[in-house]
Amino acid sequence: MALTGVLRPGFVQIRVLDMKEALTHYCDRLGLFEVSREKDGRVYLHAMDEFDRHSVILREADQPGMDRMGFKVRTEHDLDLFEKRLRDVGMEVEHVEAGEQPGVGRRISFVAPTGHRFDLYAEMEQSALPPMTHNPDVMQVDPKGMGVQRFDHCLLYGDDLDGTERVFVEALDFEVSETVTAPDGTRIASFLTCSNKAHDLAIVRHDEKGKFHHASFLLEDWSEVGRAADIITRYNISIDIGPTRHGITRGKTIYFFDPSGNRNEVFAGGYSYYPDNPRRNWDADEVGKAIFYYERVLNDRFMGVVT
């Protein structure tokens, strides 16, 4: 399989109300490592199994939520190509200069029909503490907290789900791995992938634009989901739901909130996606099982609490 174009979710910039509390949460509890703290106040974090310099950016603000999500593409040339294709599907494309984030090359940026800002970029410096590559150990440092391996994906809520799905499919070559559909045919949720992962981005239809449901981080397996749950209660972190499993993607998961009210997920597992797989579809009346496979009902927070 030639792997071209958009490679993966590369970073997410999250707004937090109190940086100190946020760092305790993301570093000591989730297990991210602080990379740098810049003059504009943004703090850059890195997960232990990522080669790139950073994957999470925290920005102190009055309201929680997501500022932007970035996808890494394979080549500089892809940026030019995707800029054209984004314009072809009606997106306004902005340029972000190299260095706006330390160690990151030029980005192109657009606001999708659901109101979320996405960036594409081809260059990021390698981490100062990447996975080893010469006679590599399976880990370079002892994991801390939940020991998340990488930033994995986001679930976003917004109004024009069809519009955003169309942009990602038509301009950026994503595929729709899984959907939830109302009886009248309205798409309620769309799970999009640009890789062998069951999803790299998920979108749920919602009245407001630009809402952030969660950022998700990868764990090794179900055993680590259980250990994450122990940490969540031990440190009195606000839980949403779990440990449980998603029917969609089959991921084993737990949801909780950072101190600013942004939802996080840590998860493991899920099927491998291939572009010749038939699409998986869920009926709206099975959405409970689709989202929380064990409980088989949604909790109110899942639909209502977003930042």
Add this chain to the structure above:
Amino acid sequence: MALTGVLRPGFVQIRVLDMKEALTHYCDRLGLFEVSREKDGRVYLHAMDEFDRHSVILREADQPGMDRMGFKVRTEHDLDLFEKRLRDVGMEVEHVEAGEQPGVGRRISFVAPTGHRFDLYAEMEQSALPPMTHNPDVMQVDPKGMGVQRFDHCLLYGDDLDGTERVFVEALDFEVSETVTAPDGTRIASFLTCSNKAHDLAIVRHDEKGKFHHASFLLEDWSEVGRAADIITRYNISIDIGPTRHGITRGKTIYFFDPSGNRNEVFAGGYSYYPDNPRRNWDADEVGKAIFYYERVLNDRFMGVVT
């Protein structure tokens, strides 16, 4: 990421000395399901999490070993394209008619410089018992035995490792994720991927052509590797090594032999590969740790016993 060209290892045809014993092994112990038994005596098997009709083909013969390994490509057009590119790197390409395997379309086939036969094909009927796609459960039937999810990859032994690596990289767009190299620069082992998996094919340098080290099947996690080990001893299956872990790919693994002496692996885990990852390299004097991360030495069987 646009996923194009070669998608994945799709099937392996294995020679067995006694079909009945082989079926007990592959179906009752590994957990494959019998799909069909054809007039020419070949028996077709399917793993529980595969959409395609079959992935393992057993053929009764006087000598164990691998007849051929097939890769599924995305489109019929890819077959024409790869035929040309294979010829461009000096491969003789044969045509195999649709239907030579039941439910499989036309294949192109070549013998790589290490003496192994590989097929490419774009079409295979869907399994009669595939993963569910409408309000899907995480499994359709109870797993049996080790409960392998899919055929995952092969490790092959042969003389002209550089030649075969070159064919897969130059003609088929594979990437080399990891290598083992001798002090004089000779490549001892090469791990090749066409996906986000750490490897889809592995080759070790060896005096003889066309040797088969193992076919590997995916499990969910380390816990299932342990359960597989219980089954191996309970049913007196000949073990090679494990449970252990590979330094290369980081997979958690156990090796054992089918009743004909062909080596099998069941494994879980391993890193996700992306084409912008730096290549991982092992020195020859660390090959023990590379292959068996916990033991840090090779056993004699790993280098010597192939079929």
Add this chain to the structure above:
Amino acid sequence: MALTGVLRPGFVQIRVLDMKEALTHYCDRLGLFEVSREKDGRVYLHAMDEFDRHSVILREADQPGMDRMGFKVRTEHDLDLFEKRLRDVGMEVEHVEAGEQPGVGRRISFVAPTGHRFDLYAEMEQSALPPMTHNPDVMQVDPKGMGVQRFDHCLLYGDDLDGTERVFVEALDFEVSETVTAPDGTRIASFLTCSNKAHDLAIVRHDEKGKFHHASFLLEDWSEVGRAADIITRYNISIDIGPTRHGITRGKTIYFFDPSGNRNEVFAGGYSYYPDNPRRNWDADEVGKAIFYYERVLNDRFMGVVT
């Protein structure tokens, strides 16, 4: 440590509304094995890691619930001793003849102050399919369904909690490992052990006498709790809560209902208890965390739904 007197929970007799559905549930889903079906209609079941003939008895009736729970004592002489001590604390003791359950010796029986009937017995025939003892494999047969290893304990609801606790402590040498206590000092829940297990019997204060909260079965680890959860949804079994963890005992658990509405638990883990351990105590306002460590709140069903 000399292990004397009451050894362990040995059996539970459960009322079910439909025997056929019950057997599908307890045998195919939990993984018990049918031992015998007697003329009076009772069906005797056995778990794969138990030496004794049976541990679960199903009786078809108009109302679900628990008929009786039996404890195995070490010697026949213990029965005489405990009869006297039970009478000393005010219990009426009945004699049940050997053979009332097939393969079981004479029992002494009493109704505790909470209205539950308990039996003590010293003799039960060995299972026809016990764990192996000569060059034993770790399992004799492949596990099926959830693969429960043994019947482990019951949680019972009743009014005179203090009375029943007193009987088990004063007459039967149980110890109280853990409690939940109201601000006024009223005991809300009591966890009792006669072994190194964190509990062999649990009692919760409740308005009605003789109620059955759940029978619990042991699994190997958290990984098996997850597999049990998959089976529960796959076979559309009514779930109560989980996978989660208890603060009390630390067990990792999932609760669900048999087709008659009796609650079952499958669980793994929990601390080892020793008689020199200080007692663990929970305040009533932390009862949510005590029962469901991750959710930190009780669901209504936990307190209200009993049979």
Add this chain to the structure above:
Amino acid sequence: MALTGVLRPGFVQIRVLDMKEALTHYCDRLGLFEVSREKDGRVYLHAMDEFDRHSVILREADQPGMDRMGFKVRTEHDLDLFEKRLRDVGMEVEHVEAGEQPGVGRRISFVAPTGHRFDLYAEMEQSALPPMTHNPDVMQVDPKGMGVQRFDHCLLYGDDLDGTERVFVEALDFEVSETVTAPDGTRIASFLTCSNKAHDLAIVRHDEKGKFHHASFLLEDWSEVGRAADIITRYNISIDIGPTRHGITRGKTIYFFDPSGNRNEVFAGGYSYYPDNPRRNWDADEVGKAIFYYERVLNDRFMGVVT
């Protein structure tokens, strides 16, 4: 079950060649916590899930090995009782004054026929960092390294196996849960328990007196055995064997060496023992499977390397 007499293995005093290296090993890698360092140079360690002050004592010396192993008994009165019974089976009993180990009451001490010194004691101060008991969390501090929960048992090598077994059974009320026996009836190995654990002490017949095979520490489950294996290779700890499983006790295990050459085990699982269980017996020609259930052969180190 009334739990009386000897409760459990309470401490082991191990000789190490270099205290600094030993502390890195036992604290940073296994996850014990340093409790105190006394004037005589001994360092006292504690595991995270133990109530007592210490369980491992390191003493710097010229030769590695075990100085003594201590068992906690339930009452002071038990000490007097066991002293008499030990003398009755021919043991010389010494008195060790309270305070010889900080926080520990008077001990009685004897050298068993295999040449190992054992102590019994009834009183030890509670740890400054014990498991919580009031609204307890499942852990008080984050685990570090392998996160061992407790010191669990020792395996000792010595000549007069029958003699030592007899002392533990006849004077101290241990039971023999499992044995390995030569064709001529000679006992090769004996596994002894004073609890519901499959073993609290194990002895293997060996030419020399007083040899130390390993001290063992408890982990939660197989998943943690895997994580321990990662740490062993990551920190270049000398491995013996594993991850594997014992046929005897069914424990899931990994063996490795401390920097002084003393063998350690970390393990999880194993059956629950009850005094009415039939004894499990292994024939000598199945000893490989008995010890290493997956490999089914002993490695030379298992029989030959002791300290």
